[in-house]
Amino acid sequence: MTDEMNSDQQPEGLDAATHTPELDRIAELEAQLDEARNQALRAAAEMQNVRRRAEQDVEKAHKFALERFAGDLLPVLDSLERGIELSNPNDPALRSMHEGMELTLKMFLDTLSRFSVAEVSPHGEPFNPELHQAMAMEENPACEPNTVLKVFQKGYTLSGRLLRPAMVVVSKAPSAPAPHIDEQA
Amino acid sequence: MTDEMNSDQQPEGLDAATHTPELDRIAELEAQLDEARNQALRAAAEMQNVRRRAEQDVEKAHKFALERFAGDLLPVLDSLERGIELSNPNDPALRSMHEGMELTLKMFLDTLSRFSVAEVSPHGEPFNPELHQAMAMEENPACEPNTVLKVFQKGYTLSGRLLRPAMVVVSKAPSAPAPHIDEQA
Numbered sequence: 443m444t445d446e447m448n449s450d451q452q453p454e455g456l457d458a459a460t461h462t463p464e465l466d467r468i469a470e471l472e473a474q475l476d477e478a479r480n481q482a483l484r485a486a487a488e489m490q491n492v493r494r495r496a497e498q499d500v501e502k503a504h505k506f507a508l509e510r511f512a513g514d515l516l517p518v519l520d521s522l523e524r525g526i527e528l529s530n531p532n533d534p535a536l537r538s539m540h541e542g543m544e545l546t547l548k549m550f551l552d553t554l555s556r557f558s559v560a561e562v563s564p565h566g567e568p569f570n571p572e573l574h575q576a577m578a579m580e581e582n583p584a585c586e587p588n589t590v591l592k593v594f595q596k597g598y599t600l601s602g603r604l605l606r607p608a609m610v611v612v613s614k615a616p617s618a619p620a621p622h623i624d625e626q627a
Numbered sequence: 628m629t630d631e632m633n634s635d636q637q638p639e640g641l642d643a644a645t646h647t648p649e650l651d652r653i654a655e656l657e658a659q660l661d662e663a664r665n666q667a668l669r670a671a672a673e674m675q676n677v678r679r680r681a682e683q684d685v686e687k688a689h690k691f692a693l694e695r696f697a698g699d700l701l702p703v704l705d706s707l708e709r710g711i712e713l714s715n716p717n718d719p720a721l722r723s724m725h726e727g728m729e730l731t732l733k734m735f736l737d738t739l740s741r742f743s744v745a746e747v748s749p750h751g752e753p754f755n756p757e758l759h760q761a762m763a764m765e766e767n768p769a770c771e772p773n774t775v776l777k778v779f780q781k782g783y784t785l786s787g788r789l790l791r792p793a794m795v796v797v798s799k800a801p802s803a804p805a806p807h808i809d810e811q812a
Contacts, residue, residue, distance in 0.1 A: 464649035471656035478663035485670030492674055496681030500688040507692040511742055515700075518735045522707075525727040535720040542710040543728065550703045557696055 505601065512559050513605050516598055519554075522547050523596075554598075562597030562608040564590045573597055575607040579614040587615040690786065697744050698790050701783055704739075707732050708781075739783075747782030747793040749775045758782055760792040764799040772800040 526547060531540045551561075562573050569576065569588045577594055585591065590610045597608030711732060716725045736746075747758050754761065754773045762779055770776065775795045782793030 462649070464647070464653060467653050468649060468656060471653060471660055475656055475660045475663055478660055478667055482663055482667040482670055485667055485674060489670060489674045489677055492677050492681065496677065496684060499681060499685045503685040503688040504692045507689045508696060511693060511696055514738045514741065515735075518731060518738055521727070521731040521734055525724060525731060528727070529724050533720070535718070536724060539710060539714050539721060539724055539728075542706070542713070543724075546703060546706040546710060549706055550700075553699045553703055556699065 508557060509600055509603075509605065512554065512557065512598070512600050515554070516606055519547075519550060520595065522550065558601040559605065560599050562599060562604075563593055564608055564610065565593050566590060569610065569612045573599070573604060573607060574610045574612075576612045577609050578611045580611055581616045582613040583616060585613040587613055589613045693742060694785055694788075694790065697739065697742065697783070697785050700739075701791055704732075704735060705780065707735065743786040744790065745784050747784060747789075748778055749793055749795065750778050751775060754795065754797045758784070758789060758792060759795045759797075761797045762794050763796045765796055766801045767798040768801060770798040772798055774798045 522543065526540065526543050529536045529540045529543070531537060564570065564574055567590050568586075569590055574590060574597065580591055582589075582591055589612065590608075591613050592611040594609040594611070598605040707728065711725065711728050714721050714725045714728070716722060749755065749759055752775050753771070754775055759775060759782065765776055767774075767776055774797065775793075776798050777796040779794040779796070783790040
């Protein structure tokens with residue numbers, strides 16, 4: 443590895459007493475050694491970075507896989523809930539099916555919650571634009587402005603990150619005295 | 628970096644004409660340079676390995692996350708299917724619920740299949756111990772031995788790997804002439 447370097451040497455120093463080919467060679471080798479050692483250190487540091495990034499990538503891959511899968515399952519969950527809502531639990535003909543579907547839904551929600559999927563069902567809570575999407579505003583003197591009056595469709599988070607916002611109706615402050623008060627007067 | 632090395636030098640050669648402190652130093656530096664360069668090469672090769680392993684880990688993390696999640700969802704799917712099986716589609720009172728549950732099940736299966744989850748429902752197929760688990764054996768002269776006569780519970784694969792075996796009843800060859808033939812003779 444070092445043989446071709448030897449043939450390259452050119453004496454060019456001014457001080458002939460100390461400037462020998464051997465000293466030139468020593469200086470050259472020292473410089474090369476420095477460079478090679480720095481290279482090894484940089485490679486070791488870079489390897490640390492690669493390892494750390496790899497760990498983060500693994501975590502991200504894990505999260506991302508669950509995020510897509512869980513997100514795609516939400517319409518299935520919606521459909522099951524809608525079926526339960528539409529069936530009358532007091533109808534004796536439907537009771538056992540209704541109970542069966544409720545059991546299935548409970549299993550579904552329990553499984554999702556084991557994978558850190560949580561419902562966003564903010565009825566009566568203050569509107570939070572990070573978790574809720576307003577479909578409509580309604581005046582409602584019985585509520586504080588910006589209260590969720592109705593949840594059209596539940597939202598969901600995964601490990602605290604939003605999978606889907608809750609679709610909601612939000613109260614607003616009356617902009618003016620309501621016209622029907624005038625009519626009654 | 629190299630100063631302490633200089634003070635360590637001990638002239639110990641036998642050939643005084645060619646064995647100078649400078650030549651010792653050159654030999655030492657060349658050896659160190661070789662070592663440092665090898666170290667840098669090894670680090671670079673190791674980094675390639677770390678990168679490759681990291682890619683595999685990401686793929687595995689992705690698969691593993693889906694595998695656990697999909698596996699845990701199977702009882703939900705079973706429960707939904709059982710509910711549909713137990714409800715009579717010809718009962719007018721149940722028809723709309725039955726249809727709704729079938730729609731929900733279809734959405735569920737479609738979503739699972741988008742994530743490479745596939746049913747193992749081997750009714751009438753040859754028994755395959757890699758995908759099926761035999762719950763019972765039954766003599767059945769109408770079938771080849773080792774045929775799946777009944778699927779108790781469907782199995783599922785994820786990207787071709789088994790998530791859960793199908794629970795099945797398998798036909799076996801009649802071990803002896805059936806006794807009731809003797810009774811009839």
